[in-house]
Amino acid sequence: MLTQYDHIPDGLLTLEADQLIGQLPGPSLIHLPGRKPQPLFVSVLMHGNEHVGWEAIRLLLKRYQGGKELPRSLSLFIGNVAAAAEHKRLLPGQSDYNRVWPGCQATESAERRMMAQVVDLMRERKPFASVDVHNNTGLNPHYACVNKLDSAFLHLALLFSRTVVYFLRPKGVQSMAFAELCPSVTLECGKVGSAHGVEHALEYLEACLHLAEHPQHPVAHQDIDLFHTVAQVKVAGDTRFGFSPGESELVFDPDLDHMNFRELPAGTLFGWVNGRGIEALDVRDEQGAEVARDYFQIDDGQLCLNRSVMPSMLTKNLEVIKQDCLCYLMERYTAHLDQQ
Known part of the structure; x- marks a missing residue:
């Protein structure tokens, strides 16, 4: 399933993300040499509708065409x-x-099996750092995610944004697997089609290629806005839901995505429930325990927050909600900077 290259296939950098299938047989791992041998690992298009990583990396590699050496493999x-x-x-x-x-x-x-193969192959190459590049739906700022509260990880994240999210769920993400090999981050670069997202990711990847080492000193509290993901919110599989009044059992506020990265008080309205109870939501904490009643309540048909939290990745994209989730719930985590 995986194809490896030791060069950039001819014409690859001229292709848009939706044209790659005509040039590549499938998922591909490309190894390129640089002045510093310990490689930067970059993953793009983990989700086929999130193009920012491919757009950024192909612009970056175009800078080094014509025999110009990469500063790092x-x-x-x-x-x-x-x-x-x-x-x-x-x-x-x-x-x-x-x-x-x-x-x-x-x-x-x-x-x-393929992802396990990628990790095994990269373990042999001893990566310097890992960067997984994503878009998201909904109105979100640019931010970085880490899976370890370690100084090197946090400094790598801060190179992208002072807004950093620490999470342990969902499992099976690229950054968590590579956190066992090297400092790793996930970049969230806003919506698809944003030129600013591409430019931001491009300059970040360029900066990573020029890093000589990872800072080891602790991150100062005043230099970071650190949040901890405490729960993932999904719509229960048998629940009819939407954003417009009608036959849905669960109707969300049409401006729901405007609540991303806002610290919301208890009582904030999320939507309305018709003929269902709190079981219309599937809310899981870091350990996978069901905690819907810890975070939500239904009062006279209104679905409201039960405590103060900050959502991220709230989206109005019904397909994304079905395939992934409605959002994540976060709390400020500055006290835990002392764990570095």
């Missing part, structure tokens, strides 16, 4: 090119490429 993993061809997160019958890395809870699949 680079290993580039190009993921779900089949879904990218159809502008979909994933295709029917596929596993989510960012839920099947080592440590996942997914069932056995070709995608899961």
Whole structure:
């Protein structure tokens, strides 16, 4: 399922994400030499409808065409090119490429075996750092995610944004697998089609290639806005839901995505419930325990927050909600900077 290259295939950098399927046989791992031998690992198109990583990396590599040496070796993993061809997160019958890395809870699949192969191959190359580049739906700022509260990880994240999210769930994500090999981050670069997202990711990757080492001193509290993901919110599989009044059992506020990265008080309205109880939501904490009643309540048909939290990745994209989740709930985590 995985194809490896020791060069950039001819014409690859001229292609849009939805054209890659015509040049690559499938997921591909490209190893390129640089002045510093320890490679930067970059993964793009984990989700086929999130193009920012491919757009940024191809602009970056164009800077080094014509024999110009990369400042550091680079290993580039190009993921779900089949879904990218159809502008979909994933295709029917596929596993989510960012839920099947080592440590996942997914069932056995070709995608899961491939991700284990990628990790094994990169373990041999001793990567310097790992960067997984994503878009998201909804109105979100640019931010970085880490899976370890370690100074090197936090400094790598701060190179992208002072807004940093620490999470341990969902399992099976690329950054969590590579956190066992090297400092790793996930970049969230806003919506698809944003030129600013591409430019921001491009300059970040360029900066990573020029890093000589990872700072080891602790991150100062005043230099970071650190949040901890405490719960993932999904709509229960048998629940009819939407954003417009009608036959839905669960109707969300049409401006829900405006609540992203806002610290919301208890009582904030999320939507309305018709003929269902709190079981219309599936809310899981870091350990996978069901905690819907800890975070939500229903009062006279209104679905409201039960405590103060900050949401991220709230989206109005019904397909994304079905395939992934409605949002994540976070709390400020500055006290835990002392764990570095």
